[in-house]
Amino acid sequence: MSLRFALLALLTSRPMTGYDVSKQFSQSVAHVWHAPDSQIYPELNRMERDGLLESAVVPWGKKGTKKEYAVTESGVTAFREWMDSPIEIRRQREPAYLKAAYLEWAEPGAARTELEQFRDYWTEHLAMLEATRATLLDRSHPTLARRLEHYDEREWDRIVRYKIFAYDGLIDQARTAIAWAERGLVLVDELEGSPVD
Amino acid sequence: MSLRFALLALLTSRPMTGYDVSKQFSQSVAHVWHAPDSQIYPELNRMERDGLLESAVVPWGKKGTKKEYAVTESGVTAFREWMDSPIEIRRQREPAYLKAAYLEWAEPGAARTELEQFRDYWTEHLAMLEATRATLLDRSHPTLARRLEHYDEREWDRIVRYKIFAYDGLIDQARTAIAWAERGLVLVDELEGSPVD
DNA sequence: TGCCACTCACTATAGAGATAGGTAGTTTGT
DNA sequence: ACAAACTACCTATCTCTATAGTGAGTGGCA
Numbered sequence: 251m252s253l254r255f256a257l258l259a260l261l262t263s264r265p266m267t268g269y270d271v272s273k274q275f276s277q278s279v280a281h282v283w284h285a286p287d288s289q290i291y292p293e294l295n296r297m298e299r300d301g302l303l304e305s306a307v308v309p310w311g312k313k314g315t316k317k318e319y320a321v322t323e324s325g326v327t328a329f330r331e332w333m334d335s336p337i338e339i340r341r342q343r344e345p346a347y348l349k350a351a352y353l354e355w356a357e358p359g360a361a362r363t364e365l366e367q368f369r370d371y372w373t374e375h376l377a378m379l380e381a382t383r384a385t386l387l388d389r390s391h392p393t394l395a396r397r398l399e400h401y402d403e404r405e406w407d408r409i410v411r412y413k414i415f416a417y418d419g420l421i422d423q424a425r426t427a428i429a430w431a432e433r434g435l436v437l438v439d440e441l442e443g444s445p446v447d
Numbered sequence: 448m449s450l451r452f453a454l455l456a457l458l459t460s461r462p463m464t465g466y467d468v469s470k471q472f473s474q475s476v477a478h479v480w481h482a483p484d485s486q487i488y489p490e491l492n493r494m495e496r497d498g499l500l501e502s503a504v505v506p507w508g509k510k511g512t513k514k515e516y517a518v519t520e521s522g523v524t525a526f527r528e529w530m531d532s533p534i535e536i537r538r539q540r541e542p543a544y545l546k547a548a549y550l551e552w553a554e555p556g557a558a559r560t561e562l563e564q565f566r567d568y569w570t571e572h573l574a575m576l577e578a579t580r581a582t583l584l585d586r587s588h589p590t591l592a593r594r595l596e597h598y599d600e601r602e603w604d605r606i607v608r609y610k611i612f613a614y615d616g617l618i619d620q621a622r623t624a625i626a627w628a629e630r631g632l633v634l635v636d637e638l639e640g641s642p643v644d
Numbered sequence: 645t646g647c648c649a650c651t652c653a654c655t656a657t658a659g660a661g662a663t664a665g666g667t668a669g670t671t672t673g674t
Numbered sequence: 675a676c677a678a679a680c681t682a683c684c685t686a687t688c689t690c691t692a693t694a695g696t697g698a699g700t701g702g703c704a
Contacts, residue, residue, distance in 0.1 A: 252542045253660080259549050269682050282545040284538035289661065291683060314669045316682060333550075334557035337543050339568055341481035342617070343691095345449045346534050348479040351613035352456050353530075354606045360531035371536055408638045409551045415634055416548035419627040420539070426623045430616040437612055441605050450690085466652050486691070488654055511699045513652060540661095651700070660691075670681070 252338070253293055256283040258302065258321060258329040263397035265320035267308075268294050278393050281379060281420060294319055302328055350434065358442035362435060369431035376424040383417040386410060449535070450490055453480040455499065455518060455526040460594035462517035464505075465491050475590050478576060478617060491516055499525055547631065555639035559632060566628035573621040580614040583607060 256279045260271060271294065272287040285293075297303045302325035310316045321329070346368050353361050385391040389398065389410065398406050453476045457468060468491065469484035482490075494500045499522035507513045518526070543565050550558050582588040586595065586607065595603050 252540070252545060256545055259545070262549075262552075267682075268684095273681095279545070279548075281539060282548060283540055283542075286662070288663080288665095288684080288686095292685090295684095310682075311670050314682075330552055333546060333553040337546060337561050337565055340541065341691095342478060343449070343480055344537065344617075345480075347613050347616050348449060348453055348456070348476070349530060349534060350616060351476075351479060351610050352459075353609040353612070354602070355459075355527055356530040364534050368534055405551070411634065411638065412550040413548050415550070415631060416544050418630075419544050419547060419624075420541075422623045422627055423620065426619045427616075430619055433615075434612060437608065441608065464652070465654090470651095483692070484653085485655080485693080485695095488652095492654095507652080508700050511652075645704100647704090648702090649700100650702105652698085653696100655696075656694085658692085660689100662689075663687085664685100665687100666683100666685075668682085670679100672677100672679080674676085674678105 252283060253285050253289060254297060254302075255329060255332045256285070257290065257293060257297065258325055258332075260393070261303065261319060261321045262326070262329065263393045265306075265318050267316045267318050269316070271319070274393055278382070278391070281382065282416065297325070301325075353438070358438060361438050361442070365431045365434045365438065369428055369435075372424050372427045372431070376421060376428065379417055379421050379424060383414060383421065386413045386417065449480055450482050450486060451494060451499075452526060452529045453482070454487065454490060454494065455522055455529075457590070458500065458516060458518045459523070459526065460590045462503075462515050464513045464515050466513070468516070471590055475579070475588070478579065479613065494522070498522075550635070555635060558635050558639070562628045562631045562635065566625055566632075569621050569624045569628070573618060573625065576614055576618050576621060580611060580618065583610045583614065 256275075257271060260266070260274060260279050266274065268287070268291050272290045275285060275290065294303065298305055298319065301322060303319045304322050305317045305319050307315050308318050346364075349356070349364065356364075382391065386394055387410070389395060389406075394410070394413065398409065401409060453472075454468065457463070457471060457476050463471065465484070465488050469487045472482060472487065491500065495502055495516065498519060500516045501519050502514045502516050504512050505515050546553070546561065553561070579588065583591055584607070586592060586603075591607070591610065595606065598606060
């Protein structure tokens, strides 16, 4: 059910079309909650049906139209209620750690490759997180900028610091994962013999 | 599809009934890949159908029977192939970090409670991980003990160290999460005013 | 003898999520 | 004039996961 609230979170910054949402998603909320557009469009429909959103049909070009969604009062209430309700705990489900526990079954070469891929994926992810963190800190992040317009200037620091806090948590997780993979590579070399030997 | 390989991993230690699997699961593999028994039983059936497992009906008491699953040759091959294939990347999907990014919408009290619950959940989880790590290190972990019987004594250290490596990764993640939640609590106190004031 | 906790195995159902499409209009460049 | 790329929205299907059950056998103990 968190997708619904991820969408609400995004739409509290400004009204958007489904297309906007699916584009913006990848640049902000998706770092925390990934979703493809085939999930987003139907969910927006359901949210409108449930009264959390209302839509306005906006002309687009000569014949085209688009549907702009805005959060309703009831949507804001639902979002606040979710914010104040206990966090749902996600059970561990990590193929990488599962594999790591059984590395004695892997070819040494394959083990190394996989650890490298894992490290590289997280390194890339980390770079993206740090880039986004920087745009939040200097307030050049477009969605954040739109969001701050609704607030008094004295509130800005507080809002930005929560976003930074969330990204810092993600960055810590990424760094932890990278460090672990590095240690794994050393371990594989030690136990399976370095490939250079 | 990782459930299938998590089950294979467990069953390589010794043949087990579905019930054994669902019990053992919670004490070992579940730290890495959680699954309820309603997923385990059907998956074991499918794995037998696909030739990865074979089952023997074992009498149990006077009238009862149970079904014991053992990994087949083809199951071992499939497991090795999976071990040597690239890790599937799991997209971020973390309600806690999603919420953190929008804490300006929460009641200060609720924010504190949620961060405390998050910290406490991970603290408990960490304790369990550390306890399991200790039983792996001294080789008193029952599944590990059964597993080592298949191997030459000179291999034991290598096998144990990979398990420890996996648990160390999970422990690092847990510690990182706890430290982040602690910083969050300080941040909320700073931004929302300490409740003692 | 009756009860309870546990062992064993499974089903039913609904929702979430991944993957892969389809269709129609618009803008931009050549 | 036409193609390519982008905007916009949606569907279909399959798998995965969560939740909540069912029902029968066993072993102990009061």
